[in-house]
Amino acid sequence: MAKAGGKRIRRSELLSAFSYALDITEGQPEGHSVRSCWIACQLGEQLGLRRDEQRDLFYAVLLKDLGCSSNAARICNVYLADDRSFKRDFKLVGPKLSDILAFVFSQTASRAPLMSRAKSIFNILINGPAISQELIQTRCERGADIARQLRFSDAVAQGIYHLDEHWDGSGKPDGLVGEAIPLLSRIALLAQVADVFHTHDGPAAATAEVMRRSGSWLDPRLAEAFSALASGSGFWARLASPTLAEELLHSSAAQCQMLAEEDFLDDVAAAFGSVVDAKSPYTSGHSERVAGYCDRIAALVGYDPARRRWLRRGALLHDIGKLGVSNNILDKPAKLDAAEWDLMRQHASHTLSILSRISAFGDLAPIAAAHHERLDGRGYPMGLADNQISLETRIITICDFFDALTADRPYRRAMSAEQALGIISESVGTAVDVTCYQALCRMVEEDSEAPKARPPVGLA
Numbered sequence: 001m002a003k004a005g006g007k008r009i010r011r012s013e014l015l016s017a018f019s020y021a022l023d024i025t026e027g028q029p030e031g032h033s034v035r036s037c038w039i040a041c042q043l044g045e046q047l048g049l050r051r052d053e054q055r056d057l058f059y060a061v062l063l064k065d066l067g068c069s070s071n072a073a074r075i076c077n078v079y080l081a082d083d084r085s086f087k088r089d090f091k092l093v094g095p096k097l098s099d100i101l102a103f104v105f106s107q108t109a110s111r112a113p114l115m116s117r118a119k120s121i122f123n124i125l126i127n128g129p130a131i132s133q134e135l136i137q138t139r140c141e142r143g144a145d146i147a148r149q150l151r152f153s154d155a156v157a158q159g160i161y162h163l164d165e166h167w168d169g170s171g172k173p174d175g176l177v178g179e180a181i182p183l184l185s186r187i188a189l190l191a192q193v194a195d196v197f198h199t200h201d202g203p204a205a206a207t208a209e210v211m212r213r214s215g216s217w218l219d220p221r222l223a224e225a226f227s228a229l230a231s232g233s234g235f236w237a238r239l240a241s242p243t244l245a246e247e248l249l250h251s252s253a254a255q256c257q258m259l260a261e262e263d264f265l266d267d268v269a270a271a272f273g274s275v276v277d278a279k280s281p282y283t284s285g286h287s288e289r290v291a292g293y294c295d296r297i298a299a300l301v302g303y304d305p306a307r308r309r310w311l312r313r314g315a316l317l318h319d320i321g322k323l324g325v326s327n328n329i330l331d332k333p334a335k336l337d338a339a340e341w342d343l344m345r346q347h348a349s350h351t352l353s354i355l356s357r358i359s360a361f362g363d364l365a366p367i368a369a370a371h372h373e374r375l376d377g378r379g380y381p382m383g384l385a386d387n388q389i390s391l392e393t394r395i396i397t398i399c400d401f402f403d404a405l406t407a408d409r410p411y412r413r414a415m416s417a418e419q420a421l422g423i424i425s426e427s428v429g430t431a432v433d434v435t436c437y438q439a440l441c442r443m444v445e446e447d448s449e450a451p452k453a454r455p456p457v458g459l460a
């Protein structure tokens, strides 16, 4: 069983800490998933849900945005807009179709040259419904798949899958109507609307918006129950409390004894690594491949299985901070300008702050976040000196470098492993560690001796 500071860790605690990574992907203020989960749990208790239903509700709402990274690149591409601000502002629009269309047209390519804007708007006029279906379907399917990968119940996966269904049948992906929509999804959507409007405009606006969407987006019975709940004393003060995350973990839904065993930590690291990899088509599979390389390099430099397992998690999560960077930058098919580079570099600091708040991964936070540091002190985000960079970080760094060269990028095609070694060799002693470089050479040699045993590098 996993422990942090000698304390056993529950799955609810682990995943509520991870949910902050989903908030930044959605462009939502920090704690959105936790607050939505708390609202949903309050409603679940008020509705008298069984204990197992409350537990499923807890995870369905906490992880409702698990699939959110998978349509980010497409949003940038179709709307020529910043995916994070587009997603953030889109949640404040509706319920009328005319409001949604006005938003889409005002946001589409708003900073692009006139011709690009005209082309994008024309595309949306012709293909709008199909595009919107595709975007939501991708996100829902991906979120439900990851929930299953984490071995949550089908109720949790279905709750996530149907998040965007509307009571009147106008939602997606399946256009379900009324009680055909899973209860968990109906509660999740209401909780999401309430938190978004509360954060943006305060308590009165949140209640008003829930009631305004009652019968169109939201289940009227739930909207009434929420209205009664929200008018009770202390509801909004508790929601805004800085200790809400702790309070949430004391709720009956979070109290079940589902502990985060070592296998579960591996699964969560892999799941969130895949959330990162899904964000950009150009880094598809990157975290997983880097983790695989790190594991082999760690073995070659003499790490024991337990340490390799630990490092593998850090490698899977080394770029989790990219969830806080727009795809306009991640996928830009040209050189980044200085301001864009600044934003890109911030992903390493985001990795540090995301992992630091997760007790089971806290010791990995500085290791993973330092993967762009250099031995000559010219790296980022801290500009660490060589004696401040651990061997574990050096392993991640060289594997990250190797995969960046051997995978396709927006600005160039993948190169061969041998070409990559040639380029990396020029950085030995300045950016990368000599022991790690020698181990990498041995790894590539092993692969070339057994070419059919592994998929071609860069195509995994």
Ligand SMILES: [Fe+2]
Residues within 6 Å of the ligand: 318, 319, 347, 371, 372
């Ligand atoms: Fe990185």
Ligand SMILES: [Fe+2]
Residues within 6 Å of the ligand: 286, 290, 318, 319, 400
């Ligand atoms: Fe990376």
